[in-house]
Amino acid sequence: MAGFFSRLKEGLTKTRNNIVSSIDAVFGGFSTIDEDFYEELEEILIMGDIGVNATEKILERLREQVKEKHIKEPAACKELLIESIREQMQVGETAYDFENEQSVVLVIGVNGVGKTTSVGKLAGILKDQGKNVLIAAADTYRAAAGEQLLTWANRAGVPMIGGKEGADPASVVYDAVNAAKARGVDVLLCDTAGRLHNKKNLMEELKKINRIIEREFPDAHRENLVVLDGTTGQNALNQAREFGQVADLTGIILTKMDGTAKGGIAVAIQSELNIPVKYIGVGEHIEDLQKFDPEQFVNALFDVKEEDLAEEMTGGNEDGE
Ligand SMILES: Nc1nc2c(ncn2[C@@H]2O[C@H](COP(=O)(O)OP(=O)(O)OP(=O)(O)O)[C@@H](O)[C@H]2O)c(=O)[nH]1
Structure with a gap:
């Protein structure tokens, strides 16, 4: 499975270099979470072909989470953005x-x-x-x-x-x-x-x-x-x-x-x-x-490290790989 994941990661290099590095630049470049911050993120997601509807849903969820968790630092909401993208991609069990x-x-x-x-x-x-x-x-x-x-x-x-x-x-x-x-x-x-x-x-x-x-x-x-x-x-x-x-x-x-x-x-x-x-x-x-x-x-796109995954899994995701 490790080979599979690294092939996937390698295959997604261009996207990572485009979307993910632009997202990182926004997280690093803003000192407060304001409308400009959300607008920049919106633009990057839409430019990366995530589509207007999915982008709206992702950012809406992010805003909710930021409010709920009283997050002030842009850098602190990267994980939440990743989670929000994950949520948008869930379509239930895929049957083969x-x-x-x-x-x-x-x-x-x-x-x-x-x-x-x-x-x-x-x-x-x-x-x-x-x-x-x-x-x-x-x-x-x-x-x-x-x-x-x-x-x-x-x-x-x-x-x-x-x-x-x-x-x-x-x-x-x-x-x-x-x-x-x-x-x-x-x-x-x-x-x-x-x-x-x-x-x-x-x-x-x-x-x-x-x-x-x-x-x-x-x-x-x-x-x-x-x-x-x-x-x-x-x-x-x-x-x-x-x-x-x-x-x-x-x-x-x-x-x-x-x-x-x-x-x-x-x-x-x-x-x-x-x-x-x-x-x-x-x-x-x-x-x-x-x-x-x-x-x-x-995970491959955002280069989520194995340690982070292990942490997430002990956080209640019992059927993780
Ligand atoms: N880089 C890359 N190339 C791919 C991938 N899948 C297919 N290709 C290439 O895309 C080109 C077109 O693929 P085909 O399988 O011939 O496409 P097709 O849909 O059968 O095309 P028609 O027979 O003309 O209808 C080929 O050169 C493939 O090698 C992929 O995942 N990555």
Whole structure:
């Protein structure tokens, strides 16, 4: 787990250097907690893509706590700010039932966000858990997409079912679902296209794929993961909302968090979408896709030291790691 945490921390370096060092500068630069202090914090959080709504909630909570605890020194409320961000990210227990049941996992998202890469990484993770995994390459619009996925499938040591360029993606899914049933596959991972002639066609195709899975494999546990590119900021929220109109989204894979200084988007997503971030991508290697733990994310971001965590845990958090 230590390796995981340090990879996460390393992946969040750009965000830490941006948001967290600016926050530190405010804590160090103000001698009293006044409106200017809150305004500066607000600006930094919004600039870091935490989003207007989540920022408002975070600062409202901070103000309450500052009042309640009679805090006068800005430096003394850093912990409270971190805690308030943590609170905003809590969405309850995140379930990974697809790991333990026969499942079909549909991976959707717009073009270039990291769907194929994430399917490949996920296949590797599940295979390492001893699962029988099958990949369906339902992005038949781009020949390179199938080849790229095959490279990942080979790397993960997992079979793949694809179709010729231009084949009907729904027919690839049909074949893959039936193969999954026949072979007793634990998890079928379906990569989908991110680009069609227009958005309407893309959405219609996803609906069709959904219907086929429901009809052919009604007993399978379903997981619909939308992939969002962390570097696209608030746009990512809109994409999730749009995909949410055609598929019952069960989780988010937030990619490229290593490539952005505005990793606050994870806070905005957790706080505003009501769909849990299940995985976070912090690099291009297989081990750079990690299960998302909001607590760990905030600790990695703010570089919360182990001693501080131990203190917090003895403060009543019994189910800490
Ligand atoms: N740095 C970084 N790069 C990533 C991450 N995830 C994906 N990428 C890169 O993002 C690029 C696009 O990823 P793809 O997996 O091809 O995206 P896609 O959504 O399948 O794209 P289409 O097939 O065009 O729809 C690739 O160069 C990946 O290596 C990540 O977490 N960090």
